[in-house]
Amino acid sequence: MASQEDNLKKIISHCKEYGFVFQSSEIYDGLAAVYDYGQYGAELKNNIKDYWWRSMVQLHDNMVGIDSAIFMHPKVWKASGHVDGFSDPLIDNKDSKKRYRADELIEGQLEKIQQKINKEIDKAAKRFGDRFDEKQFCETNPRVLVNQEKINTLNKRFVKALEENNLKELRQIILDQEIVCPVSGSRNWTDVRQFNLMFTTQIGSTAEGASEIYLRPETAQGIFVNYLNVQKSARMKIPFGIAQIGKAFRNEIIARQFIIRMREFEQMEMQFFVRPGEEMKWFEYWKEARLKWHHALGMPDEDYRIHTHEKLAHYANAAVDIEFRFPFGFKELEGIHSRTDFDLSQHEKFSAKKLQYFDPEIEESYIPYVVETSIGLDRMFLSILSFAYHEEKLADGSERVVLKIPPALSPVKVAILPLVKKDGMDEKAIQIFKELRFHFNCQYDEKDSIGKRYRRQDAIGTPYAITVDGQTLKDSTVTVRYRDTMEQRRISVDELLVEITKDVAIEHILKSL
Numbered sequence: 001m002a003s004q005e006d007n008l009k010k011i012i013s014h015c016k017e018y019g020f021v022f023q024s025s026e027i028y029d030g031l032a033a034v035y036d037y038g039q040y041g042a043e044l045k046n047n048i049k050d051y052w053w054r055s056m057v058q059l060h061d062n063m064v065g066i067d068s069a070i071f072m073h074p075k076v077w078k079a080s081g082h083v084d085g086f087s088d089p090l091i092d093n094k095d096s097k098k099r100y101r102a103d104e105l106i107e108g109q110l111e112k113i114q115q116k117i118n119k120e121i122d123k124a125a126k127r128f129g130d131r132f133d134e135k136q137f138c139e140t141n142p143r144v145l146v147n148q149e150k151i152n153t154l155n156k157r158f159v160k161a162l163e164e165n166n167l168k169e170l171r172q173i174i175l176d177q178e179i180v181c182p183v184s185g186s187r188n189w190t191d192v193r194q195f196n197l198m199f200t201t202q203i204g205s206t207a208e209g210a211s212e213i214y215l216r217p218e219t220a221q222g223i224f225v226n227y228l229n230v231q232k233s234a235r236m237k238i239p240f241g242i243a244q245i246g247k248a249f250r251n252e253i254i255a256r257q258f259i260i261r262m263r264e265f266e267q268m269e270m271q272f273f274v275r276p277g278e279e280m281k282w283f284e285y286w287k288e289a290r291l292k293w294h295h296a297l298g299m300p301d302e303d304y305r306i307h308t309h310e311k312l313a314h315y316a317n318a319a320v321d322i323e324f325r326f327p328f329g330f331k332e333l334e335g336i337h338s339r340t341d342f343d344l345s346q347h348e349k350f351s352a353k354k355l356q357y358f359d360p361e362i363e364e365s366y367i368p369y370v371v372e373t374s375i376g377l378d379r380m381f382l383s384i385l386s387f388a389y390h391e392e393k394l395a396d397g398s399e400r401v402v403l404k405i406p407p408a409l410s411p412v413k414v415a416i417l418p419l420v421k422k423d424g425m426d427e428k429a430i431q432i433f434k435e436l437r438f439h440f441n442c443q444y445d446e447k448d449s450i451g452k453r454y455r456r457q458d459a460i461g462t463p464y465a466i467t468v469d470g471q472t473l474k475d476s477t478v479t480v481r482y483r484d485t486m487e488q489r490r491i492s493v494d495e496l497l498v499e500i501t502k503d504v505a506i507e508h509i510l511k512s513l
């Protein structure tokens with residue numbers, strides 16, 4: 001069986017070979033942690049956005065969508081806390097000159113100890129077979145107890161250092177734990193420094209008159225500063241939501257795992273404005289609603305899990321992540337946060353403009369509380385490909401790579417293929433293609449053998465392939481080949497639209513929400 005890392009490598013090379021994702025500026029040796037979406041990647045991304053936008057904006061009476069600018073007044077980021085607080089603690093190894101996140105080094109150490117415990121458990125489980133009682137074993141085995149104690153002590157010290165922003169202590173933990181650089185193997189560490197993740201650039205025509213501004217690290221602030229504009233112009237009543245899809249930028253220090261951690265990425269965020277005191281009810285509502293949105297795509301429930309935050313950001317009073325099982329393990333896909341009135345209160349303070357909402361029902365003015373759902377479009381994209389990528393051995397001994405993308409999100413919905421390019425089969429196929437493309441993204445392909453053409457469509461995840469053959473010219477029937485089962489059925493050309501719509505229409509998924 002291929003290792004998990006191998007699976008990721010295979011997905012990355014498949015993405016390049018079939019035009020889903022390319023390294024940015026590849027001919028110049030690439031730009032780290034920046035990626036371009038190719039012809040099929042762009043289609044898949046658009047389909048994900050469409051599914052999200054329609055489920056949020058179109059299906060909620062109390063929701064509207066906006067598109068705010070990437071550049072914002074620099075004070076926005078002061079008010080939001082990003083200028084002072086949006087940073088990672090970094091440490092360099094003096095021998096390898098490699099840079100690491102201090103918190104990740106310590107988390108790695110915690111994980112190492114945990115793995116020692118897991119090994120003991122596995123060993124004992126094998127030895128005792130059916131009689132094995134894991135709970136009892138963990139509570140009594142001396143080696144497990146020692147290691148569990150190590151985890152508890154280290155974790156306590158680590159969390160305290162993070163909470164107090166004590167960089168000296170973070171370094172001391174790394175030294176005390178004898179953590180070595182994976183590259184040089186040495187413990188020759190620099191001090192820990194905070195590194196702000198926001199990109200800056202100049203606005204204005206001359207350097208002299210220019211002032212420094214930031215590229216937004218999240219789309220949420222564009223919603224906060226416009227909340228009253230939207231509320232008034234759309235005459236929204238609380239509770240209501242504002243949704244937005246857009247680019248965000250973070251100068252991530254350690255960029256790895258493909259499109260999981262990019263420096264330029266896309267977010268789909270929604271801020272839901274509620275009456276103070278009602279935020280927990282809405283937090284639960286959105287947690288359920290968002291999980292349902294994921295499950296409706298038909299990917300296995302076991303591939304998702306909820307991670308509840310113990311340590312909350314300063315502005316939050318509840319937070320969970322929806323995690324997905326990527327090829328390298330579970331990782332955050334979406335965050336749902338109860339952000340209190342922190343952001344709006346800060347903007348009121350920094351802008352000196354009143355941002356209160358008058359609630360006609362209770363005849364009171366207040367700053368609304370906010371529940372946020374924030375999903376990374378690129379991570380969503382990778383979750384779909386991780387699920388969809390299959391290598392299959394076929395009955396005749398050959399192999400195929402097939403992307404079992406949920407049909408409603410597939411980049412191309414239907415391929416129309418003349419069996420051979422003669423006797424008018426190609427003309428008939430083009431005629432069908434020209435009709436169907438009003439309804440779906442279609443592809444006409446006449447090059448190579450029919451088998452090769454099927455493989456090409458499997459590799460880009462096209463759910464239907466229609467073959468036009470000699471019989472088509474006689475009775476106007478075609479064969480429809482289904483991607484996942486490879487089953488073929490003969491149906492009349494007149495039935496094609498209904499047959500294909502059954503599976504590829506996003507409406508069916510939306511109705512199940």
Ligand code: ATP
Pocket residue numbers: 218250252259260261262263265266267332333334335374375376377378379
């Ligand atoms: P992480 O802990 O993985 O860095 P985060 O907690 O900083 O993520 P949020 O600020 O909550 O992430 O952003 C919301 C969503 O945006 C995340 O759930 C993720 O899907 C996406 N996201 C965040 N940073 C990146 C990035 N550098 N590249 C791609 N997607 C990202």
